[in-house]
Amino acid sequence: MGLNKTDMSVNIAGVALKNPVITASGTFSAKDSGRFYDISRLGAVTAKGVSAEPWEGNEAPRIAESYGGMINSIGLQNPGAAKFIEEDLPLMRAFGLPVIANIVGKTVAEYCRVVEMLNDADVSMLEVNISCPNVKEGGIGFGTDAKMAAELTREIRRIAKKPIILKLTPNVTDVAAIAKAVEAEGADCISLINTLLAMRIDAGAKKPVLANVFGGLSGPAVKPVALRMVYQVRRAVSLPVIGMGGIMSGEDAAEFLMAGADAVAVGTAALVSPTAPVEVLEGLEKFMEEQGFCSIEELKESFKEA
């Protein structure tokens, strides 16, 4: 697309990204997504959630569809941090982009163990998932309680050698309060939103569609909620913000940047169309060109409060 006059670069907590489009955790595989498009064109890649030990995840069916979205109950199935470092990370590194690891745990100690395991691995940032609605213990428990979120952030900040991103859940009354709590304890960045707790029923079968009953709603249906929360968090903290939730197009990405995000992540769209992340990037470049923006900063600053 060679729009050499448009500067797409952004800086997130000291990490330089050549453009603001990132893959969202859990919706990207270096090996498999890379068969559809040139991943090195993106700004950064995020791995799926990884725990200290392997996790099995939930029973199938794990996927349900809904109008304008989908509900997943994967339950953070992952091979554990050791295997992630050995097998997935080298593949992700090969794109020459910053790599964001996404970490999960059931207790503070478990989160800290993953951080220690990843401290010396070749990752650029750690995204701390305190927002997964699909695991019984930990995860979202830390993200819905400002005190617990703060304590976890403090412990991780103490030992982490990389910038830490706290990934927030929309399943709270006051997202700004959680954002402030993690900022106060040394979070370097905030990402949001994770999925919204949801369910579906198969009326014919008269039972829930998901084996786990509940799952997390994502996709275009959640975009207005995500946008509102990014807007609120932007005005509550001074940390960089990675915005996500239902981004399907370049204009969607522009909306998040205007709401106050410094970068954006594309998740469900990559399931709906495998090349979505790079299409969002191209769409954003086109939008900026049409609007005459020379930089992401200019685009962000163009936003007028009502």
Next chain:
Amino acid sequence: MQQDLRVLTGIVKYNNEIAAQVYEMTIAAEGMGNFIPGQFINVYLDDKSMLLPRPISISDGSNGGITLIYKIVGKGTAQLSECRVGAPIRVSSPLGNGYSIKEACSGSSVALVAGGMGAPPMVGLAKALKERGACLDVFLGFQTGAYLADRFETVARDLYIATDDGSTGFHGNVVELLEKNDRVYDEYFSCGPRAMLKALCGYAANVGRNVQVSIEERMGCGYGACVGCSCRIMESGKTTRKSVCKDGPVFAGKDVVWD
């Protein structure tokens, strides 16, 4: 990294009901490339209430075209059945592993065993096995009636049909039919409902033969990005999670952990 997969816009060339609620669709899609029998494609629908692709097995194909055979079971397949000839349709390149037919050399005897909508991928598989010189018998099981039987006439040595209600062929299920038939093949290939596949794996273990089974699971992406389609597979004595869309849909029957 090689970018060898695409989502492309094909053209519907044929879309007709071949049995009650069962449709055959031919799609011309340049750049689709070759497929391995047992692979599937993602069909992307243009409807906001159906964002996720529908996985459908490639039944047959040649010269930049593929044939799908699908049954109407919900909104997506109903919409598919309304596609008119000449209409564009978005589909992925062939996905998944497909059946391994290396072992089935000239002169070997194989049985293709399908239940219901497990029959479509058997059409292309039968052709490929025949080309390799394998001698094949086909066993098809249905709830009622029988469709696709004509597609095997020129490639199968013998064709056996079982129906649950006895309306066509053997009255009973297809595994019972195999047992009754009392002929042991060098290898078995199968696709169908989970209960049938499980019973067939039990049968194959009894007669000491390998069976390759194609399994189904609800999918998100259909290409390995989301871990939505997880199943349990034995690997070096340990149960591991595998993705149906990427590691499968075809697995060695002896490795599948059924429940």
